[in-house]
Amino acid sequence: MDFVEVTVKAPRELSDILVAEMAELGFDTFEDNDEGFCAYTTEDVFNPDDVAEIMSRYLGLGEVGYTHRVITRQNWNAEWEKNFQPLVIADKVSVRAPFHEARPDLAYEIVIMPRMSFGTGxxxxxxxxxxxxxxxxxxxxxxxxxxxxxxxxxxxxxxxxxxxxxxxxxxxxxxxxxxxxxxxxxxxxxxxxxxxxxxxxxxxxxxxxxxxxxxxxxxxxxxxxxxxxxxxxxxxxxxxxxxxxxxxxxxxxxxxxxxxxxxxxxxxxxxxxxxxxx
CATH class of the missing domain: 3.40.50.150 (Vaccinia Virus protein VP39)
Structure with missing residues:
Protein backbone atom coordinates (compact mmCIF):
# COMPACT_ATOMS: atom_id res chain seq x y z
CA MET A 1 0.00 0.00 0.00
CA ASP A 2 1.25 3.51 -0.84
CA PHE A 3 1.53 6.58 1.37
CA VAL A 4 -0.23 9.91 0.95
CA GLU A 5 1.73 13.04 1.87
CA VAL A 6 -0.26 16.19 2.64
CA THR A 7 1.88 19.33 2.67
CA VAL A 8 0.27 22.06 4.77
CA LYS A 9 1.26 25.71 4.69
CA ALA A 10 0.14 27.42 7.89
CA PRO A 11 1.45 29.77 10.60
CA ARG A 12 2.96 28.13 13.67
CA GLU A 13 -0.01 28.95 15.90
CA LEU A 14 -2.35 27.10 13.52
CA SER A 15 -0.02 24.22 12.68
CA ASP A 16 -0.36 22.64 16.11
CA ILE A 17 -4.15 22.75 15.87
CA LEU A 18 -4.16 21.32 12.34
CA VAL A 19 -1.83 18.49 13.37
CA ALA A 20 -4.26 17.54 16.14
CA GLU A 21 -7.21 17.70 13.72
CA MET A 22 -5.43 15.55 11.12
CA ALA A 23 -4.38 13.02 13.74
CA GLU A 24 -8.08 12.46 14.34
CA LEU A 25 -8.40 11.52 10.64
CA GLY A 26 -5.74 8.83 10.97
CA PHE A 27 -2.61 10.72 9.96
CA ASP A 28 0.09 9.29 12.20
CA THR A 29 3.36 10.86 11.10
CA PHE A 30 4.12 14.59 10.95
CA GLU A 31 7.24 16.51 9.92
CA ASP A 32 7.63 20.21 10.58
CA ASN A 33 9.14 22.59 8.05
CA ASP A 34 9.65 26.34 7.76
CA GLU A 35 6.21 26.95 6.22
CA GLY A 36 4.09 24.46 8.16
CA PHE A 37 4.29 20.68 8.15
CA CYS A 38 3.84 17.48 6.16
CA ALA A 39 1.39 14.81 7.30
CA TYR A 40 1.46 11.17 6.22
CA THR A 41 -1.02 8.34 6.14
CA THR A 42 -1.79 5.37 3.94
CA GLU A 43 -3.97 5.54 0.82
CA ASP A 44 -6.76 3.47 2.37
CA VAL A 45 -7.10 5.97 5.24
CA PHE A 46 -6.83 9.17 3.20
CA ASN A 47 -10.09 11.00 2.41
CA PRO A 48 -9.51 14.29 0.54
CA ASP A 49 -12.96 15.60 1.47
CA ASP A 50 -12.23 15.24 5.18
CA VAL A 51 -8.94 17.11 4.82
CA ALA A 52 -10.62 19.86 2.79
CA GLU A 53 -13.31 20.24 5.44
CA ILE A 54 -10.73 20.72 8.19
CA MET A 55 -8.76 23.27 6.20
CA SER A 56 -11.90 25.25 5.33
CA ARG A 57 -12.53 25.92 9.02
CA TYR A 58 -9.24 27.80 9.40
CA LEU A 59 -8.98 29.73 6.15
CA GLY A 60 -10.01 32.98 7.82
CA LEU A 61 -7.45 32.67 10.63
CA GLY A 62 -4.26 32.97 8.60
CA GLU A 63 -2.57 31.98 5.39
CA VAL A 64 -3.53 28.31 5.12
CA GLY A 65 -3.05 26.08 2.10
CA TYR A 66 -2.32 22.46 1.32
CA THR A 67 -1.47 20.00 -1.42
CA HIS A 68 -1.29 16.24 -1.44
CA ARG A 69 0.51 13.56 -3.41
CA VAL A 70 0.87 9.78 -3.39
CA ILE A 71 4.32 8.39 -2.62
CA THR A 72 4.55 4.94 -4.16
CA ARG A 73 6.67 2.20 -2.73
CA GLN A 74 8.68 2.24 -5.94
CA ASN A 75 9.49 5.95 -5.58
CA TRP A 76 10.23 5.98 -1.87
CA ASN A 77 13.90 5.06 -2.09
CA ALA A 78 14.57 7.85 -4.57
CA GLU A 79 12.76 10.34 -2.33
CA TRP A 80 14.67 9.63 0.87
CA GLU A 81 17.98 9.11 -0.89
CA LYS A 82 17.62 12.58 -2.41
CA ASN A 83 16.85 14.22 0.94
CA PHE A 84 18.47 12.03 3.59
CA GLN A 85 21.59 13.66 5.02
CA PRO A 86 23.80 12.12 7.73
CA LEU A 87 22.85 13.21 11.22
CA VAL A 88 24.51 13.49 14.64
CA ILE A 89 22.33 13.21 17.76
CA ALA A 90 23.47 14.45 21.19
CA ASP A 91 27.08 14.62 19.96
CA LYS A 92 27.26 10.85 20.41
CA VAL A 93 25.16 9.07 17.79
CA SER A 94 25.78 9.02 14.04
CA VAL A 95 22.76 8.20 11.89
CA ARG A 96 23.57 7.63 8.24
CA ALA A 97 22.69 5.68 5.13
CA PRO A 98 25.06 3.00 3.78
CA PHE A 99 26.33 5.42 1.11
CA HIS A 100 27.45 8.02 3.69
CA GLU A 101 30.90 8.01 5.27
CA ALA A 102 31.26 6.43 8.69
CA ARG A 103 31.91 8.51 11.83
CA PRO A 104 34.33 6.44 13.95
CA ASP A 105 34.89 9.50 16.16
CA LEU A 106 31.40 9.12 17.66
CA ALA A 107 30.38 6.61 20.31
CA TYR A 108 27.52 5.02 18.36
CA GLU A 109 26.62 4.54 14.71
CA ILE A 110 23.28 3.56 13.20
CA VAL A 111 22.95 2.76 9.50
CA ILE A 112 19.40 3.18 8.17
CA MET A 113 17.69 2.20 4.92
CA PRO A 114 14.21 3.71 5.41
CA ARG A 115 12.38 2.33 2.35
CA MET A 116 8.68 2.89 3.05
CA SER A 117 9.20 3.33 6.80
CA PHE A 118 9.50 6.49 8.88
CA GLY A 119 12.18 7.14 11.45
CA THR A 120 15.56 8.18 10.11
CA GLY A 121 16.39 10.24 13.19
Whole structure:
Protein backbone atom coordinates (compact mmCIF):
# COMPACT_ATOMS: atom_id res chain seq x y z
CA MET A 1 0.00 0.00 0.00
CA ASP A 2 1.25 3.51 -0.84
CA PHE A 3 1.53 6.58 1.37
CA VAL A 4 -0.23 9.91 0.95
CA GLU A 5 1.73 13.04 1.87
CA VAL A 6 -0.26 16.19 2.64
CA THR A 7 1.88 19.33 2.67
CA VAL A 8 0.27 22.06 4.77
CA LYS A 9 1.26 25.71 4.69
CA ALA A 10 0.14 27.42 7.89
CA PRO A 11 1.45 29.77 10.60
CA ARG A 12 2.96 28.13 13.67
CA GLU A 13 -0.01 28.95 15.90
CA LEU A 14 -2.35 27.10 13.52
CA SER A 15 -0.02 24.22 12.68
CA ASP A 16 -0.36 22.64 16.11
CA ILE A 17 -4.15 22.75 15.87
CA LEU A 18 -4.16 21.32 12.34
CA VAL A 19 -1.83 18.49 13.37
CA ALA A 20 -4.26 17.54 16.14
CA GLU A 21 -7.21 17.70 13.72
CA MET A 22 -5.43 15.55 11.12
CA ALA A 23 -4.38 13.02 13.74
CA GLU A 24 -8.08 12.46 14.34
CA LEU A 25 -8.40 11.52 10.64
CA GLY A 26 -5.74 8.83 10.97
CA PHE A 27 -2.61 10.72 9.96
CA ASP A 28 0.09 9.29 12.20
CA THR A 29 3.36 10.86 11.10
CA PHE A 30 4.12 14.59 10.95
CA GLU A 31 7.24 16.51 9.92
CA ASP A 32 7.63 20.21 10.58
CA ASN A 33 9.14 22.59 8.05
CA ASP A 34 9.65 26.34 7.76
CA GLU A 35 6.21 26.95 6.22
CA GLY A 36 4.09 24.46 8.16
CA PHE A 37 4.29 20.68 8.15
CA CYS A 38 3.84 17.48 6.16
CA ALA A 39 1.39 14.81 7.30
CA TYR A 40 1.46 11.17 6.22
CA THR A 41 -1.02 8.34 6.14
CA THR A 42 -1.79 5.37 3.94
CA GLU A 43 -3.97 5.54 0.82
CA ASP A 44 -6.76 3.47 2.37
CA VAL A 45 -7.10 5.97 5.24
CA PHE A 46 -6.83 9.17 3.20
CA ASN A 47 -10.09 11.00 2.41
CA PRO A 48 -9.51 14.29 0.54
CA ASP A 49 -12.96 15.60 1.47
CA ASP A 50 -12.23 15.24 5.18
CA VAL A 51 -8.94 17.11 4.82
CA ALA A 52 -10.62 19.86 2.79
CA GLU A 53 -13.31 20.24 5.44
CA ILE A 54 -10.73 20.72 8.19
CA MET A 55 -8.76 23.27 6.20
CA SER A 56 -11.90 25.25 5.33
CA ARG A 57 -12.53 25.92 9.02
CA TYR A 58 -9.24 27.80 9.40
CA LEU A 59 -8.98 29.73 6.15
CA GLY A 60 -10.01 32.98 7.82
CA LEU A 61 -7.45 32.67 10.63
CA GLY A 62 -4.26 32.97 8.60
CA GLU A 63 -2.57 31.98 5.39
CA VAL A 64 -3.53 28.31 5.12
CA GLY A 65 -3.05 26.08 2.10
CA TYR A 66 -2.32 22.46 1.32
CA THR A 67 -1.47 20.00 -1.42
CA HIS A 68 -1.29 16.24 -1.44
CA ARG A 69 0.51 13.56 -3.41
CA VAL A 70 0.87 9.78 -3.39
CA ILE A 71 4.32 8.39 -2.62
CA THR A 72 4.55 4.94 -4.16
CA ARG A 73 6.67 2.20 -2.73
CA GLN A 74 8.68 2.24 -5.94
CA ASN A 75 9.49 5.95 -5.58
CA TRP A 76 10.23 5.98 -1.87
CA ASN A 77 13.90 5.06 -2.09
CA ALA A 78 14.57 7.85 -4.57
CA GLU A 79 12.76 10.34 -2.33
CA TRP A 80 14.67 9.63 0.87
CA GLU A 81 17.98 9.11 -0.89
CA LYS A 82 17.62 12.58 -2.41
CA ASN A 83 16.85 14.22 0.94
CA PHE A 84 18.47 12.03 3.59
CA GLN A 85 21.59 13.66 5.02
CA PRO A 86 23.80 12.12 7.73
CA LEU A 87 22.85 13.21 11.22
CA VAL A 88 24.51 13.49 14.64
CA ILE A 89 22.33 13.21 17.76
CA ALA A 90 23.47 14.45 21.19
CA ASP A 91 27.08 14.62 19.96
CA LYS A 92 27.26 10.85 20.41
CA VAL A 93 25.16 9.07 17.79
CA SER A 94 25.78 9.02 14.04
CA VAL A 95 22.76 8.20 11.89
CA ARG A 96 23.57 7.63 8.24
CA ALA A 97 22.69 5.68 5.13
CA PRO A 98 25.06 3.00 3.78
CA PHE A 99 26.33 5.42 1.11
CA HIS A 100 27.45 8.02 3.69
CA GLU A 101 30.90 8.01 5.27
CA ALA A 102 31.26 6.43 8.69
CA ARG A 103 31.91 8.51 11.83
CA PRO A 104 34.33 6.44 13.95
CA ASP A 105 34.89 9.50 16.16
CA LEU A 106 31.40 9.12 17.66
CA ALA A 107 30.38 6.61 20.31
CA TYR A 108 27.52 5.02 18.36
CA GLU A 109 26.62 4.54 14.71
CA ILE A 110 23.28 3.56 13.20
CA VAL A 111 22.95 2.76 9.50
CA ILE A 112 19.40 3.18 8.17
CA MET A 113 17.69 2.20 4.92
CA PRO A 114 14.21 3.71 5.41
CA ARG A 115 12.38 2.33 2.35
CA MET A 116 8.68 2.89 3.05
CA SER A 117 9.20 3.33 6.80
CA PHE A 118 9.50 6.49 8.88
CA GLY A 119 12.18 7.14 11.45
CA THR A 120 15.56 8.18 10.11
CA GLY A 121 16.39 10.24 13.19
CA UNK A 122 15.75 13.49 11.36
CA UNK A 123 12.33 13.93 12.89
CA UNK A 124 12.41 15.62 16.29
CA UNK A 125 10.59 12.77 18.03
CA UNK A 126 13.15 10.16 16.96
CA UNK A 127 16.08 12.35 17.95
CA UNK A 128 14.43 13.07 21.31
CA UNK A 129 13.82 9.38 21.95
CA UNK A 130 17.44 8.50 21.19
CA UNK A 131 18.64 11.30 23.46
CA UNK A 132 16.48 9.94 26.27
CA UNK A 133 17.69 6.40 25.57
CA UNK A 134 21.25 7.54 26.22
CA UNK A 135 20.23 8.23 29.85
CA UNK A 136 18.64 4.80 30.36
CA UNK A 137 20.50 1.66 31.46
CA UNK A 138 19.90 -0.88 28.66
CA UNK A 139 22.58 -3.34 29.74
CA UNK A 140 21.31 -6.95 29.48
CA UNK A 141 17.74 -5.63 29.25
CA UNK A 142 14.71 -6.95 27.38
CA UNK A 143 13.19 -4.06 25.39
CA UNK A 144 9.91 -3.43 23.56
CA UNK A 145 9.88 -0.94 20.66
CA UNK A 146 6.26 -0.15 19.76
CA UNK A 147 5.67 1.57 16.43
CA UNK A 148 9.23 0.72 15.46
CA UNK A 149 9.30 2.29 11.99
CA UNK A 150 12.77 1.74 10.55
CA UNK A 151 13.87 0.01 13.75
CA UNK A 152 16.26 2.84 14.62
CA UNK A 153 15.35 2.82 18.34
CA UNK A 154 15.66 -0.97 18.49
CA UNK A 155 19.16 -0.76 16.98
CA UNK A 156 20.07 1.99 19.45
CA UNK A 157 18.84 -0.20 22.32
CA UNK A 158 21.18 -3.02 21.30
CA UNK A 159 24.08 -0.61 20.90
CA UNK A 160 23.38 0.46 24.48
CA UNK A 161 23.59 -3.14 25.70
CA UNK A 162 20.10 -4.66 25.35
CA UNK A 163 20.04 -8.45 25.04
CA UNK A 164 16.74 -8.60 23.13
CA UNK A 165 14.41 -6.11 21.45
CA UNK A 166 10.93 -6.87 20.15
CA UNK A 167 10.19 -4.29 17.42
CA UNK A 168 6.48 -4.07 16.54
CA UNK A 169 4.71 -2.13 13.78
CA UNK A 170 1.34 -2.31 12.03
CA UNK A 171 2.69 -1.99 8.47
CA UNK A 172 4.11 -5.13 6.80
CA UNK A 173 6.90 -3.30 4.93
CA UNK A 174 7.87 -1.49 8.12
CA UNK A 175 8.36 -4.72 10.03
CA UNK A 176 10.40 -6.01 7.09
CA UNK A 177 12.45 -2.80 7.00
CA UNK A 178 13.15 -2.98 10.74
CA UNK A 179 14.45 -6.52 10.31
CA UNK A 180 16.63 -5.45 7.37
CA UNK A 181 18.05 -2.51 9.33
CA UNK A 182 18.83 -4.78 12.26
CA UNK A 183 20.86 -6.92 9.85
CA UNK A 184 22.49 -3.80 8.34
CA UNK A 185 23.73 -2.94 11.84
CA UNK A 186 24.73 -6.53 12.69
CA UNK A 187 22.22 -6.81 15.55
CA UNK A 188 19.78 -9.21 13.85
CA UNK A 189 20.44 -11.84 16.51
CA UNK A 190 19.01 -9.50 19.17
CA UNK A 191 16.14 -7.77 17.33
CA UNK A 192 12.88 -9.51 16.47
CA UNK A 193 10.61 -7.55 14.10
CA UNK A 194 6.93 -8.42 14.43
CA UNK A 195 3.89 -7.28 12.45
CA UNK A 196 0.93 -6.06 14.50
CA UNK A 197 -0.37 -3.63 17.08
CA UNK A 198 -0.46 -3.96 20.85
CA UNK A 199 -2.46 -7.21 20.53
CA UNK A 200 0.66 -8.80 19.00
CA UNK A 201 2.14 -8.80 22.51
CA UNK A 202 -0.29 -11.42 23.81
CA UNK A 203 1.61 -14.08 25.72
CA UNK A 204 4.76 -11.97 26.13
CA UNK A 205 6.31 -11.64 29.54
CA UNK A 206 6.91 -8.09 30.82
CA UNK A 207 9.79 -6.07 29.40
CA UNK A 208 12.51 -4.15 31.26
CA UNK A 209 12.11 -1.08 29.00
CA UNK A 210 9.37 0.10 26.64
CA UNK A 211 9.92 2.58 23.80
CA UNK A 212 6.75 4.01 22.23
CA UNK A 213 7.18 6.69 19.57
CA UNK A 214 3.78 6.59 17.86
CA UNK A 215 1.18 9.33 18.18
CA UNK A 216 -1.00 10.81 20.88
CA UNK A 217 -4.14 8.84 20.12
CA UNK A 218 -2.47 5.44 19.97
CA UNK A 219 -0.49 6.16 23.14
CA UNK A 220 -3.65 7.13 25.02
CA UNK A 221 -5.56 4.09 23.78
CA UNK A 222 -2.81 1.57 24.51
CA UNK A 223 -1.61 2.97 27.85
CA UNK A 224 -3.21 0.20 29.97
CA UNK A 225 -1.48 -2.43 27.83
CA UNK A 226 1.89 -0.74 28.25
CA UNK A 227 1.40 -0.95 32.02
CA UNK A 228 0.69 -4.67 31.69
CA UNK A 229 3.89 -5.33 29.74
CA UNK A 230 6.40 -3.29 31.77
CA UNK A 231 8.28 -4.75 34.74
CA UNK A 232 8.12 -3.00 38.13
CA UNK A 233 10.74 -0.25 38.22
CA UNK A 234 11.08 -0.22 34.43
CA UNK A 235 11.17 2.99 32.36
CA UNK A 236 8.82 3.74 29.47
CA UNK A 237 9.76 6.41 26.91
CA UNK A 238 6.98 8.14 24.95
CA UNK A 239 7.07 10.45 21.94
CA UNK A 240 5.01 11.38 18.90
CA UNK A 241 3.05 14.28 20.37
CA UNK A 242 3.27 18.03 20.91
CA UNK A 243 3.98 19.93 24.12
CA UNK A 244 0.33 20.83 24.61
CA UNK A 245 -0.54 17.11 24.63
CA UNK A 246 1.84 16.28 27.47
CA UNK A 247 -0.81 16.83 30.19
CA UNK A 248 -3.10 14.31 28.42
CA UNK A 249 -0.28 11.77 28.15
CA UNK A 250 0.71 12.34 31.78
CA UNK A 251 -2.87 11.96 32.99
CA UNK A 252 -3.33 8.69 31.10
CA UNK A 253 0.08 7.38 32.17
CA UNK A 254 -0.50 8.15 35.84
CA UNK A 255 -3.97 6.61 35.65
CA UNK A 256 -2.29 3.44 34.32
CA UNK A 257 0.09 3.53 37.29
CA UNK A 258 3.19 5.10 35.76
CA UNK A 259 5.20 7.80 37.55
CA UNK A 260 6.41 10.84 35.60
CA UNK A 261 10.17 11.41 35.63
CA UNK A 262 11.19 13.92 32.96
CA UNK A 263 10.68 15.15 29.43
CA UNK A 264 12.58 16.85 26.64
CA UNK A 265 11.22 19.18 23.96
CA UNK A 266 12.41 20.13 20.49
CA UNK A 267 10.45 22.29 18.03
CA UNK A 268 7.28 21.78 20.11
CA UNK A 269 7.63 17.96 20.06
CA UNK A 270 8.08 15.99 23.29
CA UNK A 271 9.70 12.80 24.51
CA UNK A 272 8.71 11.95 28.07
CA UNK A 273 10.08 9.37 30.49
CA UNK A 274 7.81 7.61 32.96
CA UNK A 275 8.50 4.65 35.22
CA UNK A 276 6.57 1.70 36.56
CA UNK A 277 6.66 1.86 40.38
CA UNK A 278 8.47 -0.94 42.16
Missing amino acids: HHDTTALMITNQLDIDHQNKRVLDMGCGTGILAVMAVHLGADYVLAVDVEPWTAENAADNAAENNVQDKVEARLGDVTALEGEKPFDIILANINRNVLLEDMPAYAQYLKPGGPILFSGFYEEDLPLIQEAAEKAGFRYESHRTQNHWVSAVFRQPV
